[in-house]
Amino acid sequence: MxxxxxxxxxxxxxxxxxxxxxxxxxxxxxxxxxxxxxxxxxxxxxxxxxxxxxxxxxxxxxxxxxxxxxxxxxxxxxxxxxxxxxxxxxxxxxxxxANNFTAPPALSDSVIIDTAPDPAARFKKGVGGKVVPVDFDDGRQSMQKIFVEGRLISAGDFDLCWSTPDLSVPPIGVSEPFIQLLGDKGIMPSEKSLRILVERSRHAYVPIEKYDLDMELARKFPAEICRRWCILPFDKMSKTIFVATANPFNRQAAKDLAEATQNRLLWYLAPPAEIVKYLRKVFR
The missing domain is CATH 1.25.40.10 (Tetratricopeptide repeat domain)
Incomplete structure (x- = not known):
């Protein structure tokens, strides 16, 4: 030792x-x-x-x-x-x-694939004159494909539970994730939604309620980003920071958080209610 x-x-x-x-x-x-x-x-x-x-x-x-x-x-x-x-x-x-093997896609360690700005993207000024994108990928299309096109829920139920934030204003409290709202409204239990996302996204699951979270680490990240996207940096190993999410397809959340650190981000799926609970403790 x-x-x-x-x-x-x-x-x-x-x-x-x-x-x-x-x-x-x-x-x-x-x-x-x-x-x-x-x-x-x-x-x-x-x-x-x-x-x-x-x-x-x-x-x-x-x-x-x-x-x-x-x-x-x-x-x-x-x-x-x-x-x-x-x-x-x-x-x-x-x-x-090696002679006759065709490689499948590699497992992604982050929901972020390309953080380069889209030259065709539209922007507007938010609070304090900060320029924010009007068009961004928050995972809606991918989630809609899984839950609606996969005939797990109706299009109406999806629209009822999906919320697209206005990036020009700070969030009021922690935004509850889509799959938590599905559960709260009795449309689909969040546990079932989480299992589906683990299977479809290939991100690992972490039961953060059993983990000794590093609260001080989380507080080093902007509260606005963590609250808006309901994401929780919960531990660090060397230059890698572990982040809990309930939406593994949210590219904008990954981009925003990556801009707040020089460390590598490693994303894990976690129960949405637990992420919300700990974010409220961290950012009181």
């Missing part, structure tokens, strides 16, 4: 490990969460767990068809243990697959 860690840091790392072991057991291809897990083990000096997690990361890459990344990860293990039979066997299997 590293002598530089305090008792508090060790306890936080232990909790991170416990939580992300649960996440990765149900999401075996979530290599980003596995990377977080690997780093936590490394900081605690748990060499055997570091190696085992590296192997799990490589296996996730193989499952996703990212063979080059898998090879690089396996090679990091061989640098420490050159004769590891599991790694040698896995590399032979990759060599066989």
């Amino acid at each position: 590293s002598a530089t860690l305090t008792t508090s840091e060790e306890a936080q790392l232990a909790q991170t490990i416990e939580m992300f072991e649960v996440i990765t057991q149900s999401q075996s291809q979530d290599y980003q969460s596995l990377e977080i897990l690997k780093e936590a083990y490394l900081k605690l000096g748990r060499e055997k767990d570091v190696i085992n997690t590296s192997k799990r990361i490589a296996q996730a890459y193989v499952q996703l068809g990212q063979l080059s990344s898998a090879i690089l990860e396996y090679e990091t293990v061989l640098q420490r243990y050159p004769g590891d039979p599991d790694v040698q066997a896995a590399l032979k299997e990759i060599e066989i697959k």
